[in-house]
Amino acid sequence: MEDKPIDEILDRLERRSIERASPGSALGRKPSWNATPFTALIATVLSQRNRDESTYRASERLFAAYDTPAKLMSAPEEKVDELIRSVNFHRGKTKAIREIARIVHEEMGDEVPSEIEQLMTLPMVGRKTANCVLAYAFRVDAICVDVHVHRISNRVGLVRSAAPEGTEEQLKMIVPRKRWRSVNELMVRFGQEVCTPVNPKHDICPIREFCDLYNGSMKD
Ligand code: SF4
Structure with missing residues (x-):
């Protein structure tokens, strides 16, 4: 080569x-919501195997109601599912993001981790998602x-x-x-x-x- x-x-x-x-x-345009490591993480999970435009719309609706770990973990599952219905695999993603919110709130002191190994312990967070969060939310050197x-x-x-x-x-x-x-x-x-x-x-x-x-x- x-x-x-x-x-x-x-x-x-x-x-x-x-x-x-x-x-x-990561979503093809700048977010209109409060950009935090937590919203970046959740939006990146929503973006998996999905088109940017519908990811953006779902994120906008979701974060208008629930933009912190405490709010999202307590949100009714049906309500979250309704808000993110425009993304592929929304049922599985609803379960995953509520569980991510719970873990970040209860086990990580409301702080999204800034290390790849810790990020990858969260549901639906593989290497790509973790690197996107590191690069976009934490400005860490990552591809x-x-x-x-x-x-x-x-x-x-x-x-x-x-x-x-x-x-x-x-x-x-x-x-x-x-x-x-x-x-x-x-x-x-x-x-x-x-x-x-x-x-x-x-x-x-x-x-x-x-x-x-x-x-x-x-x-x-
Ligand atoms: S559009 Fe893609 S495949 Fe075509 S020349 Fe450019 S980089 Fe190569």
């Missing part, structure tokens, strides 16, 4: 993001590898990995640490608008000269 000019690639994605004045986030980061990194040839965990490890070896947090933010919006899962728009892509898929040296 040839070395890629990672800083140049991230610079170009950054310029595109600034020009469009619509930087991405949140969601479906967009995984797909784009492999297409361009920054990594060769079948699983997001491998993508995270390989990206950490080539991306300067000070840029780790920005990787997800830059690639999410780029993956929604340009390097889409189906029919990526190579013709308007600012990094195509570096891309293995575009150059024909890898297959999707």
Whole structure:
């Protein structure tokens, strides 16, 4: 695998993001609710296997009523389910987020942990969710590898990995640490608008000269 000019690639994605004045986030836009580590954690769980727009709407409704661990753990299950009905797997997520709220309130002193191992002890919090919370809520150096980061990194040839965990490890070896947090933010919006899962728009892509898929040296 040839070395890629990672800083140049991230610079170009950054310029595109600034020009469009619509930087991405774990939810594709800035939250309208009180942004805390707790709301970031819950919103990231809601975003799993779900579209950004419906995640955003569900988060907005949920946090208008219950935006702290104490409030959410005491909220009636049917009410929470109703508020987040727009997301996929809402029943399972209702149970998980109420239990997360209980654990954070009763066992963690209302503080969402800022270490990956502790975060991953919570229901429905895997490596991707934990890294997103670290990067977005705690501003810790972490690379949140969601479906967009995984797909784009492999297409361009920054990594060769079948699983997001491998993508995270390989990206950490080539991306300067000070840029780790920005990787997800830059690639999410780029993956929604340009390097889409189906029919990526190579013709308007600012990094195509570096891309293995575009150059024909890898297959999707
Ligand atoms: S050239 Fe195409 S496949 Fe490669 S990063 Fe750009 S949009 Fe994605």
